[in-house]
Amino acid sequence: MKSAPASFLPAHDGPPHPLWLRTTHWLNALAVLIMAMSGWRIYNASPLFDFTFPADITLGGWLGGALQWHFAGMWLLVLNGLLYLGLGLVTGRLARRLFPVTPRGVLDDTRRALAGRLDHSDPRRYNQVQRAAYLFAILALVLTVLSGLAVWKSVQFPTLRELFGGYDAARRVHFYGMAALVAFAAGHVGMAVLVPRSLLAMISGGPRPPHCDKESAS
Template sequence: MATPHALSNTAPPATPKSGTIHPVWVRVTHWLNALAAILMMLSGWRIYDASPIFKGFTFPPALTLGGWLGGALQWHFAAMWLLVFNGLLYLALNLASGRFVRKFLPVSPRAVLHDFIAALTGKLSHADLRVYNAVQKFAYLFVVCDLIVLVLSGLAIWKSVQFPLLRELMGGYDNARIVHFCAMSLMAAFIAVHLVMVALVPRSLLAMLRGR
């Protein structure tokens, strides 16, 4: 017998509804989070180049922000406060409004695999932008978790003496740098995939700009 998930994917594409897709607070916090994450990533690359974790691997200066170590640190810390406070506001409003549960849950490995294959074969519908498919749900939940790891590992590096337990949970100062680098790399990969998906479904960009 076909599962309800399978049946929903074989049904005719839903007709997009009129009205607001993303409320103002979602759009504002989304763009502020995006700005903060990009600023932190680019300035972080300059900081990394000052003391590379992996010998022989550095980022091209043209792709970094800050111009020098001191300048990069200033950009990094400024963007950090924006990311933390705006990120907390985003999560709080999503949870308080019930949007988090409505948009991102439930999600299962089977559903993610199903929709991932459908996306690769061009059979995944984007008719109603209000409804996130399983791949989108997984990606957004993943990047939220990744940003939390980025903040915590960054804190373990920045305030290593003040937060010894956090430092040890990361495996020590040097391992915290590796965790931070890996989390940054995953965020960069998410941004790249996200931009590709926006290019494929440009209506999603318009919805995040104007709300509908």
């Protein structure tokens, strides 16, 4: 009997976090950090609002240097992000881990989380709050990249610029997208502190399923 393709394997087969996922995860984290810190320096050169970011938490030293860091982070984020999404779709991991998700399910799991009754014992299973958060982060990332392209290449992509409501509106969308990603990252780090095994699993790959250990030993 032929073995099932990877995209149809049940969610509990294999380690919770394979090597490709861990690699792209940490590269994405690095890229977002570079782009956020350099973006804050770029923002300071022409603030949208009545505040600026402290120089100590920005990257680049000056506008030109910040732009260089921002573009470097952009290419890392886009290429690595495409690799992550591509492998996630090919292996079926995105469909298994992020769906289904429903408003009722998110609400129920939010109540369980607030009551301290949400189960985190199996890193292979994402609750509906996690699924919604990851989907939100992916959407925010796509909007941030597209709005950034509209700001960076405003003349070359006038249609994209107008879809965002003009150059200034695209800058605001880009800022809000960045803020959403930073908020997601902060929540992500907070969950790692509350559930340390999730951080260890993202470093080591996590424990192998019992049936896989038995097969390896036989």
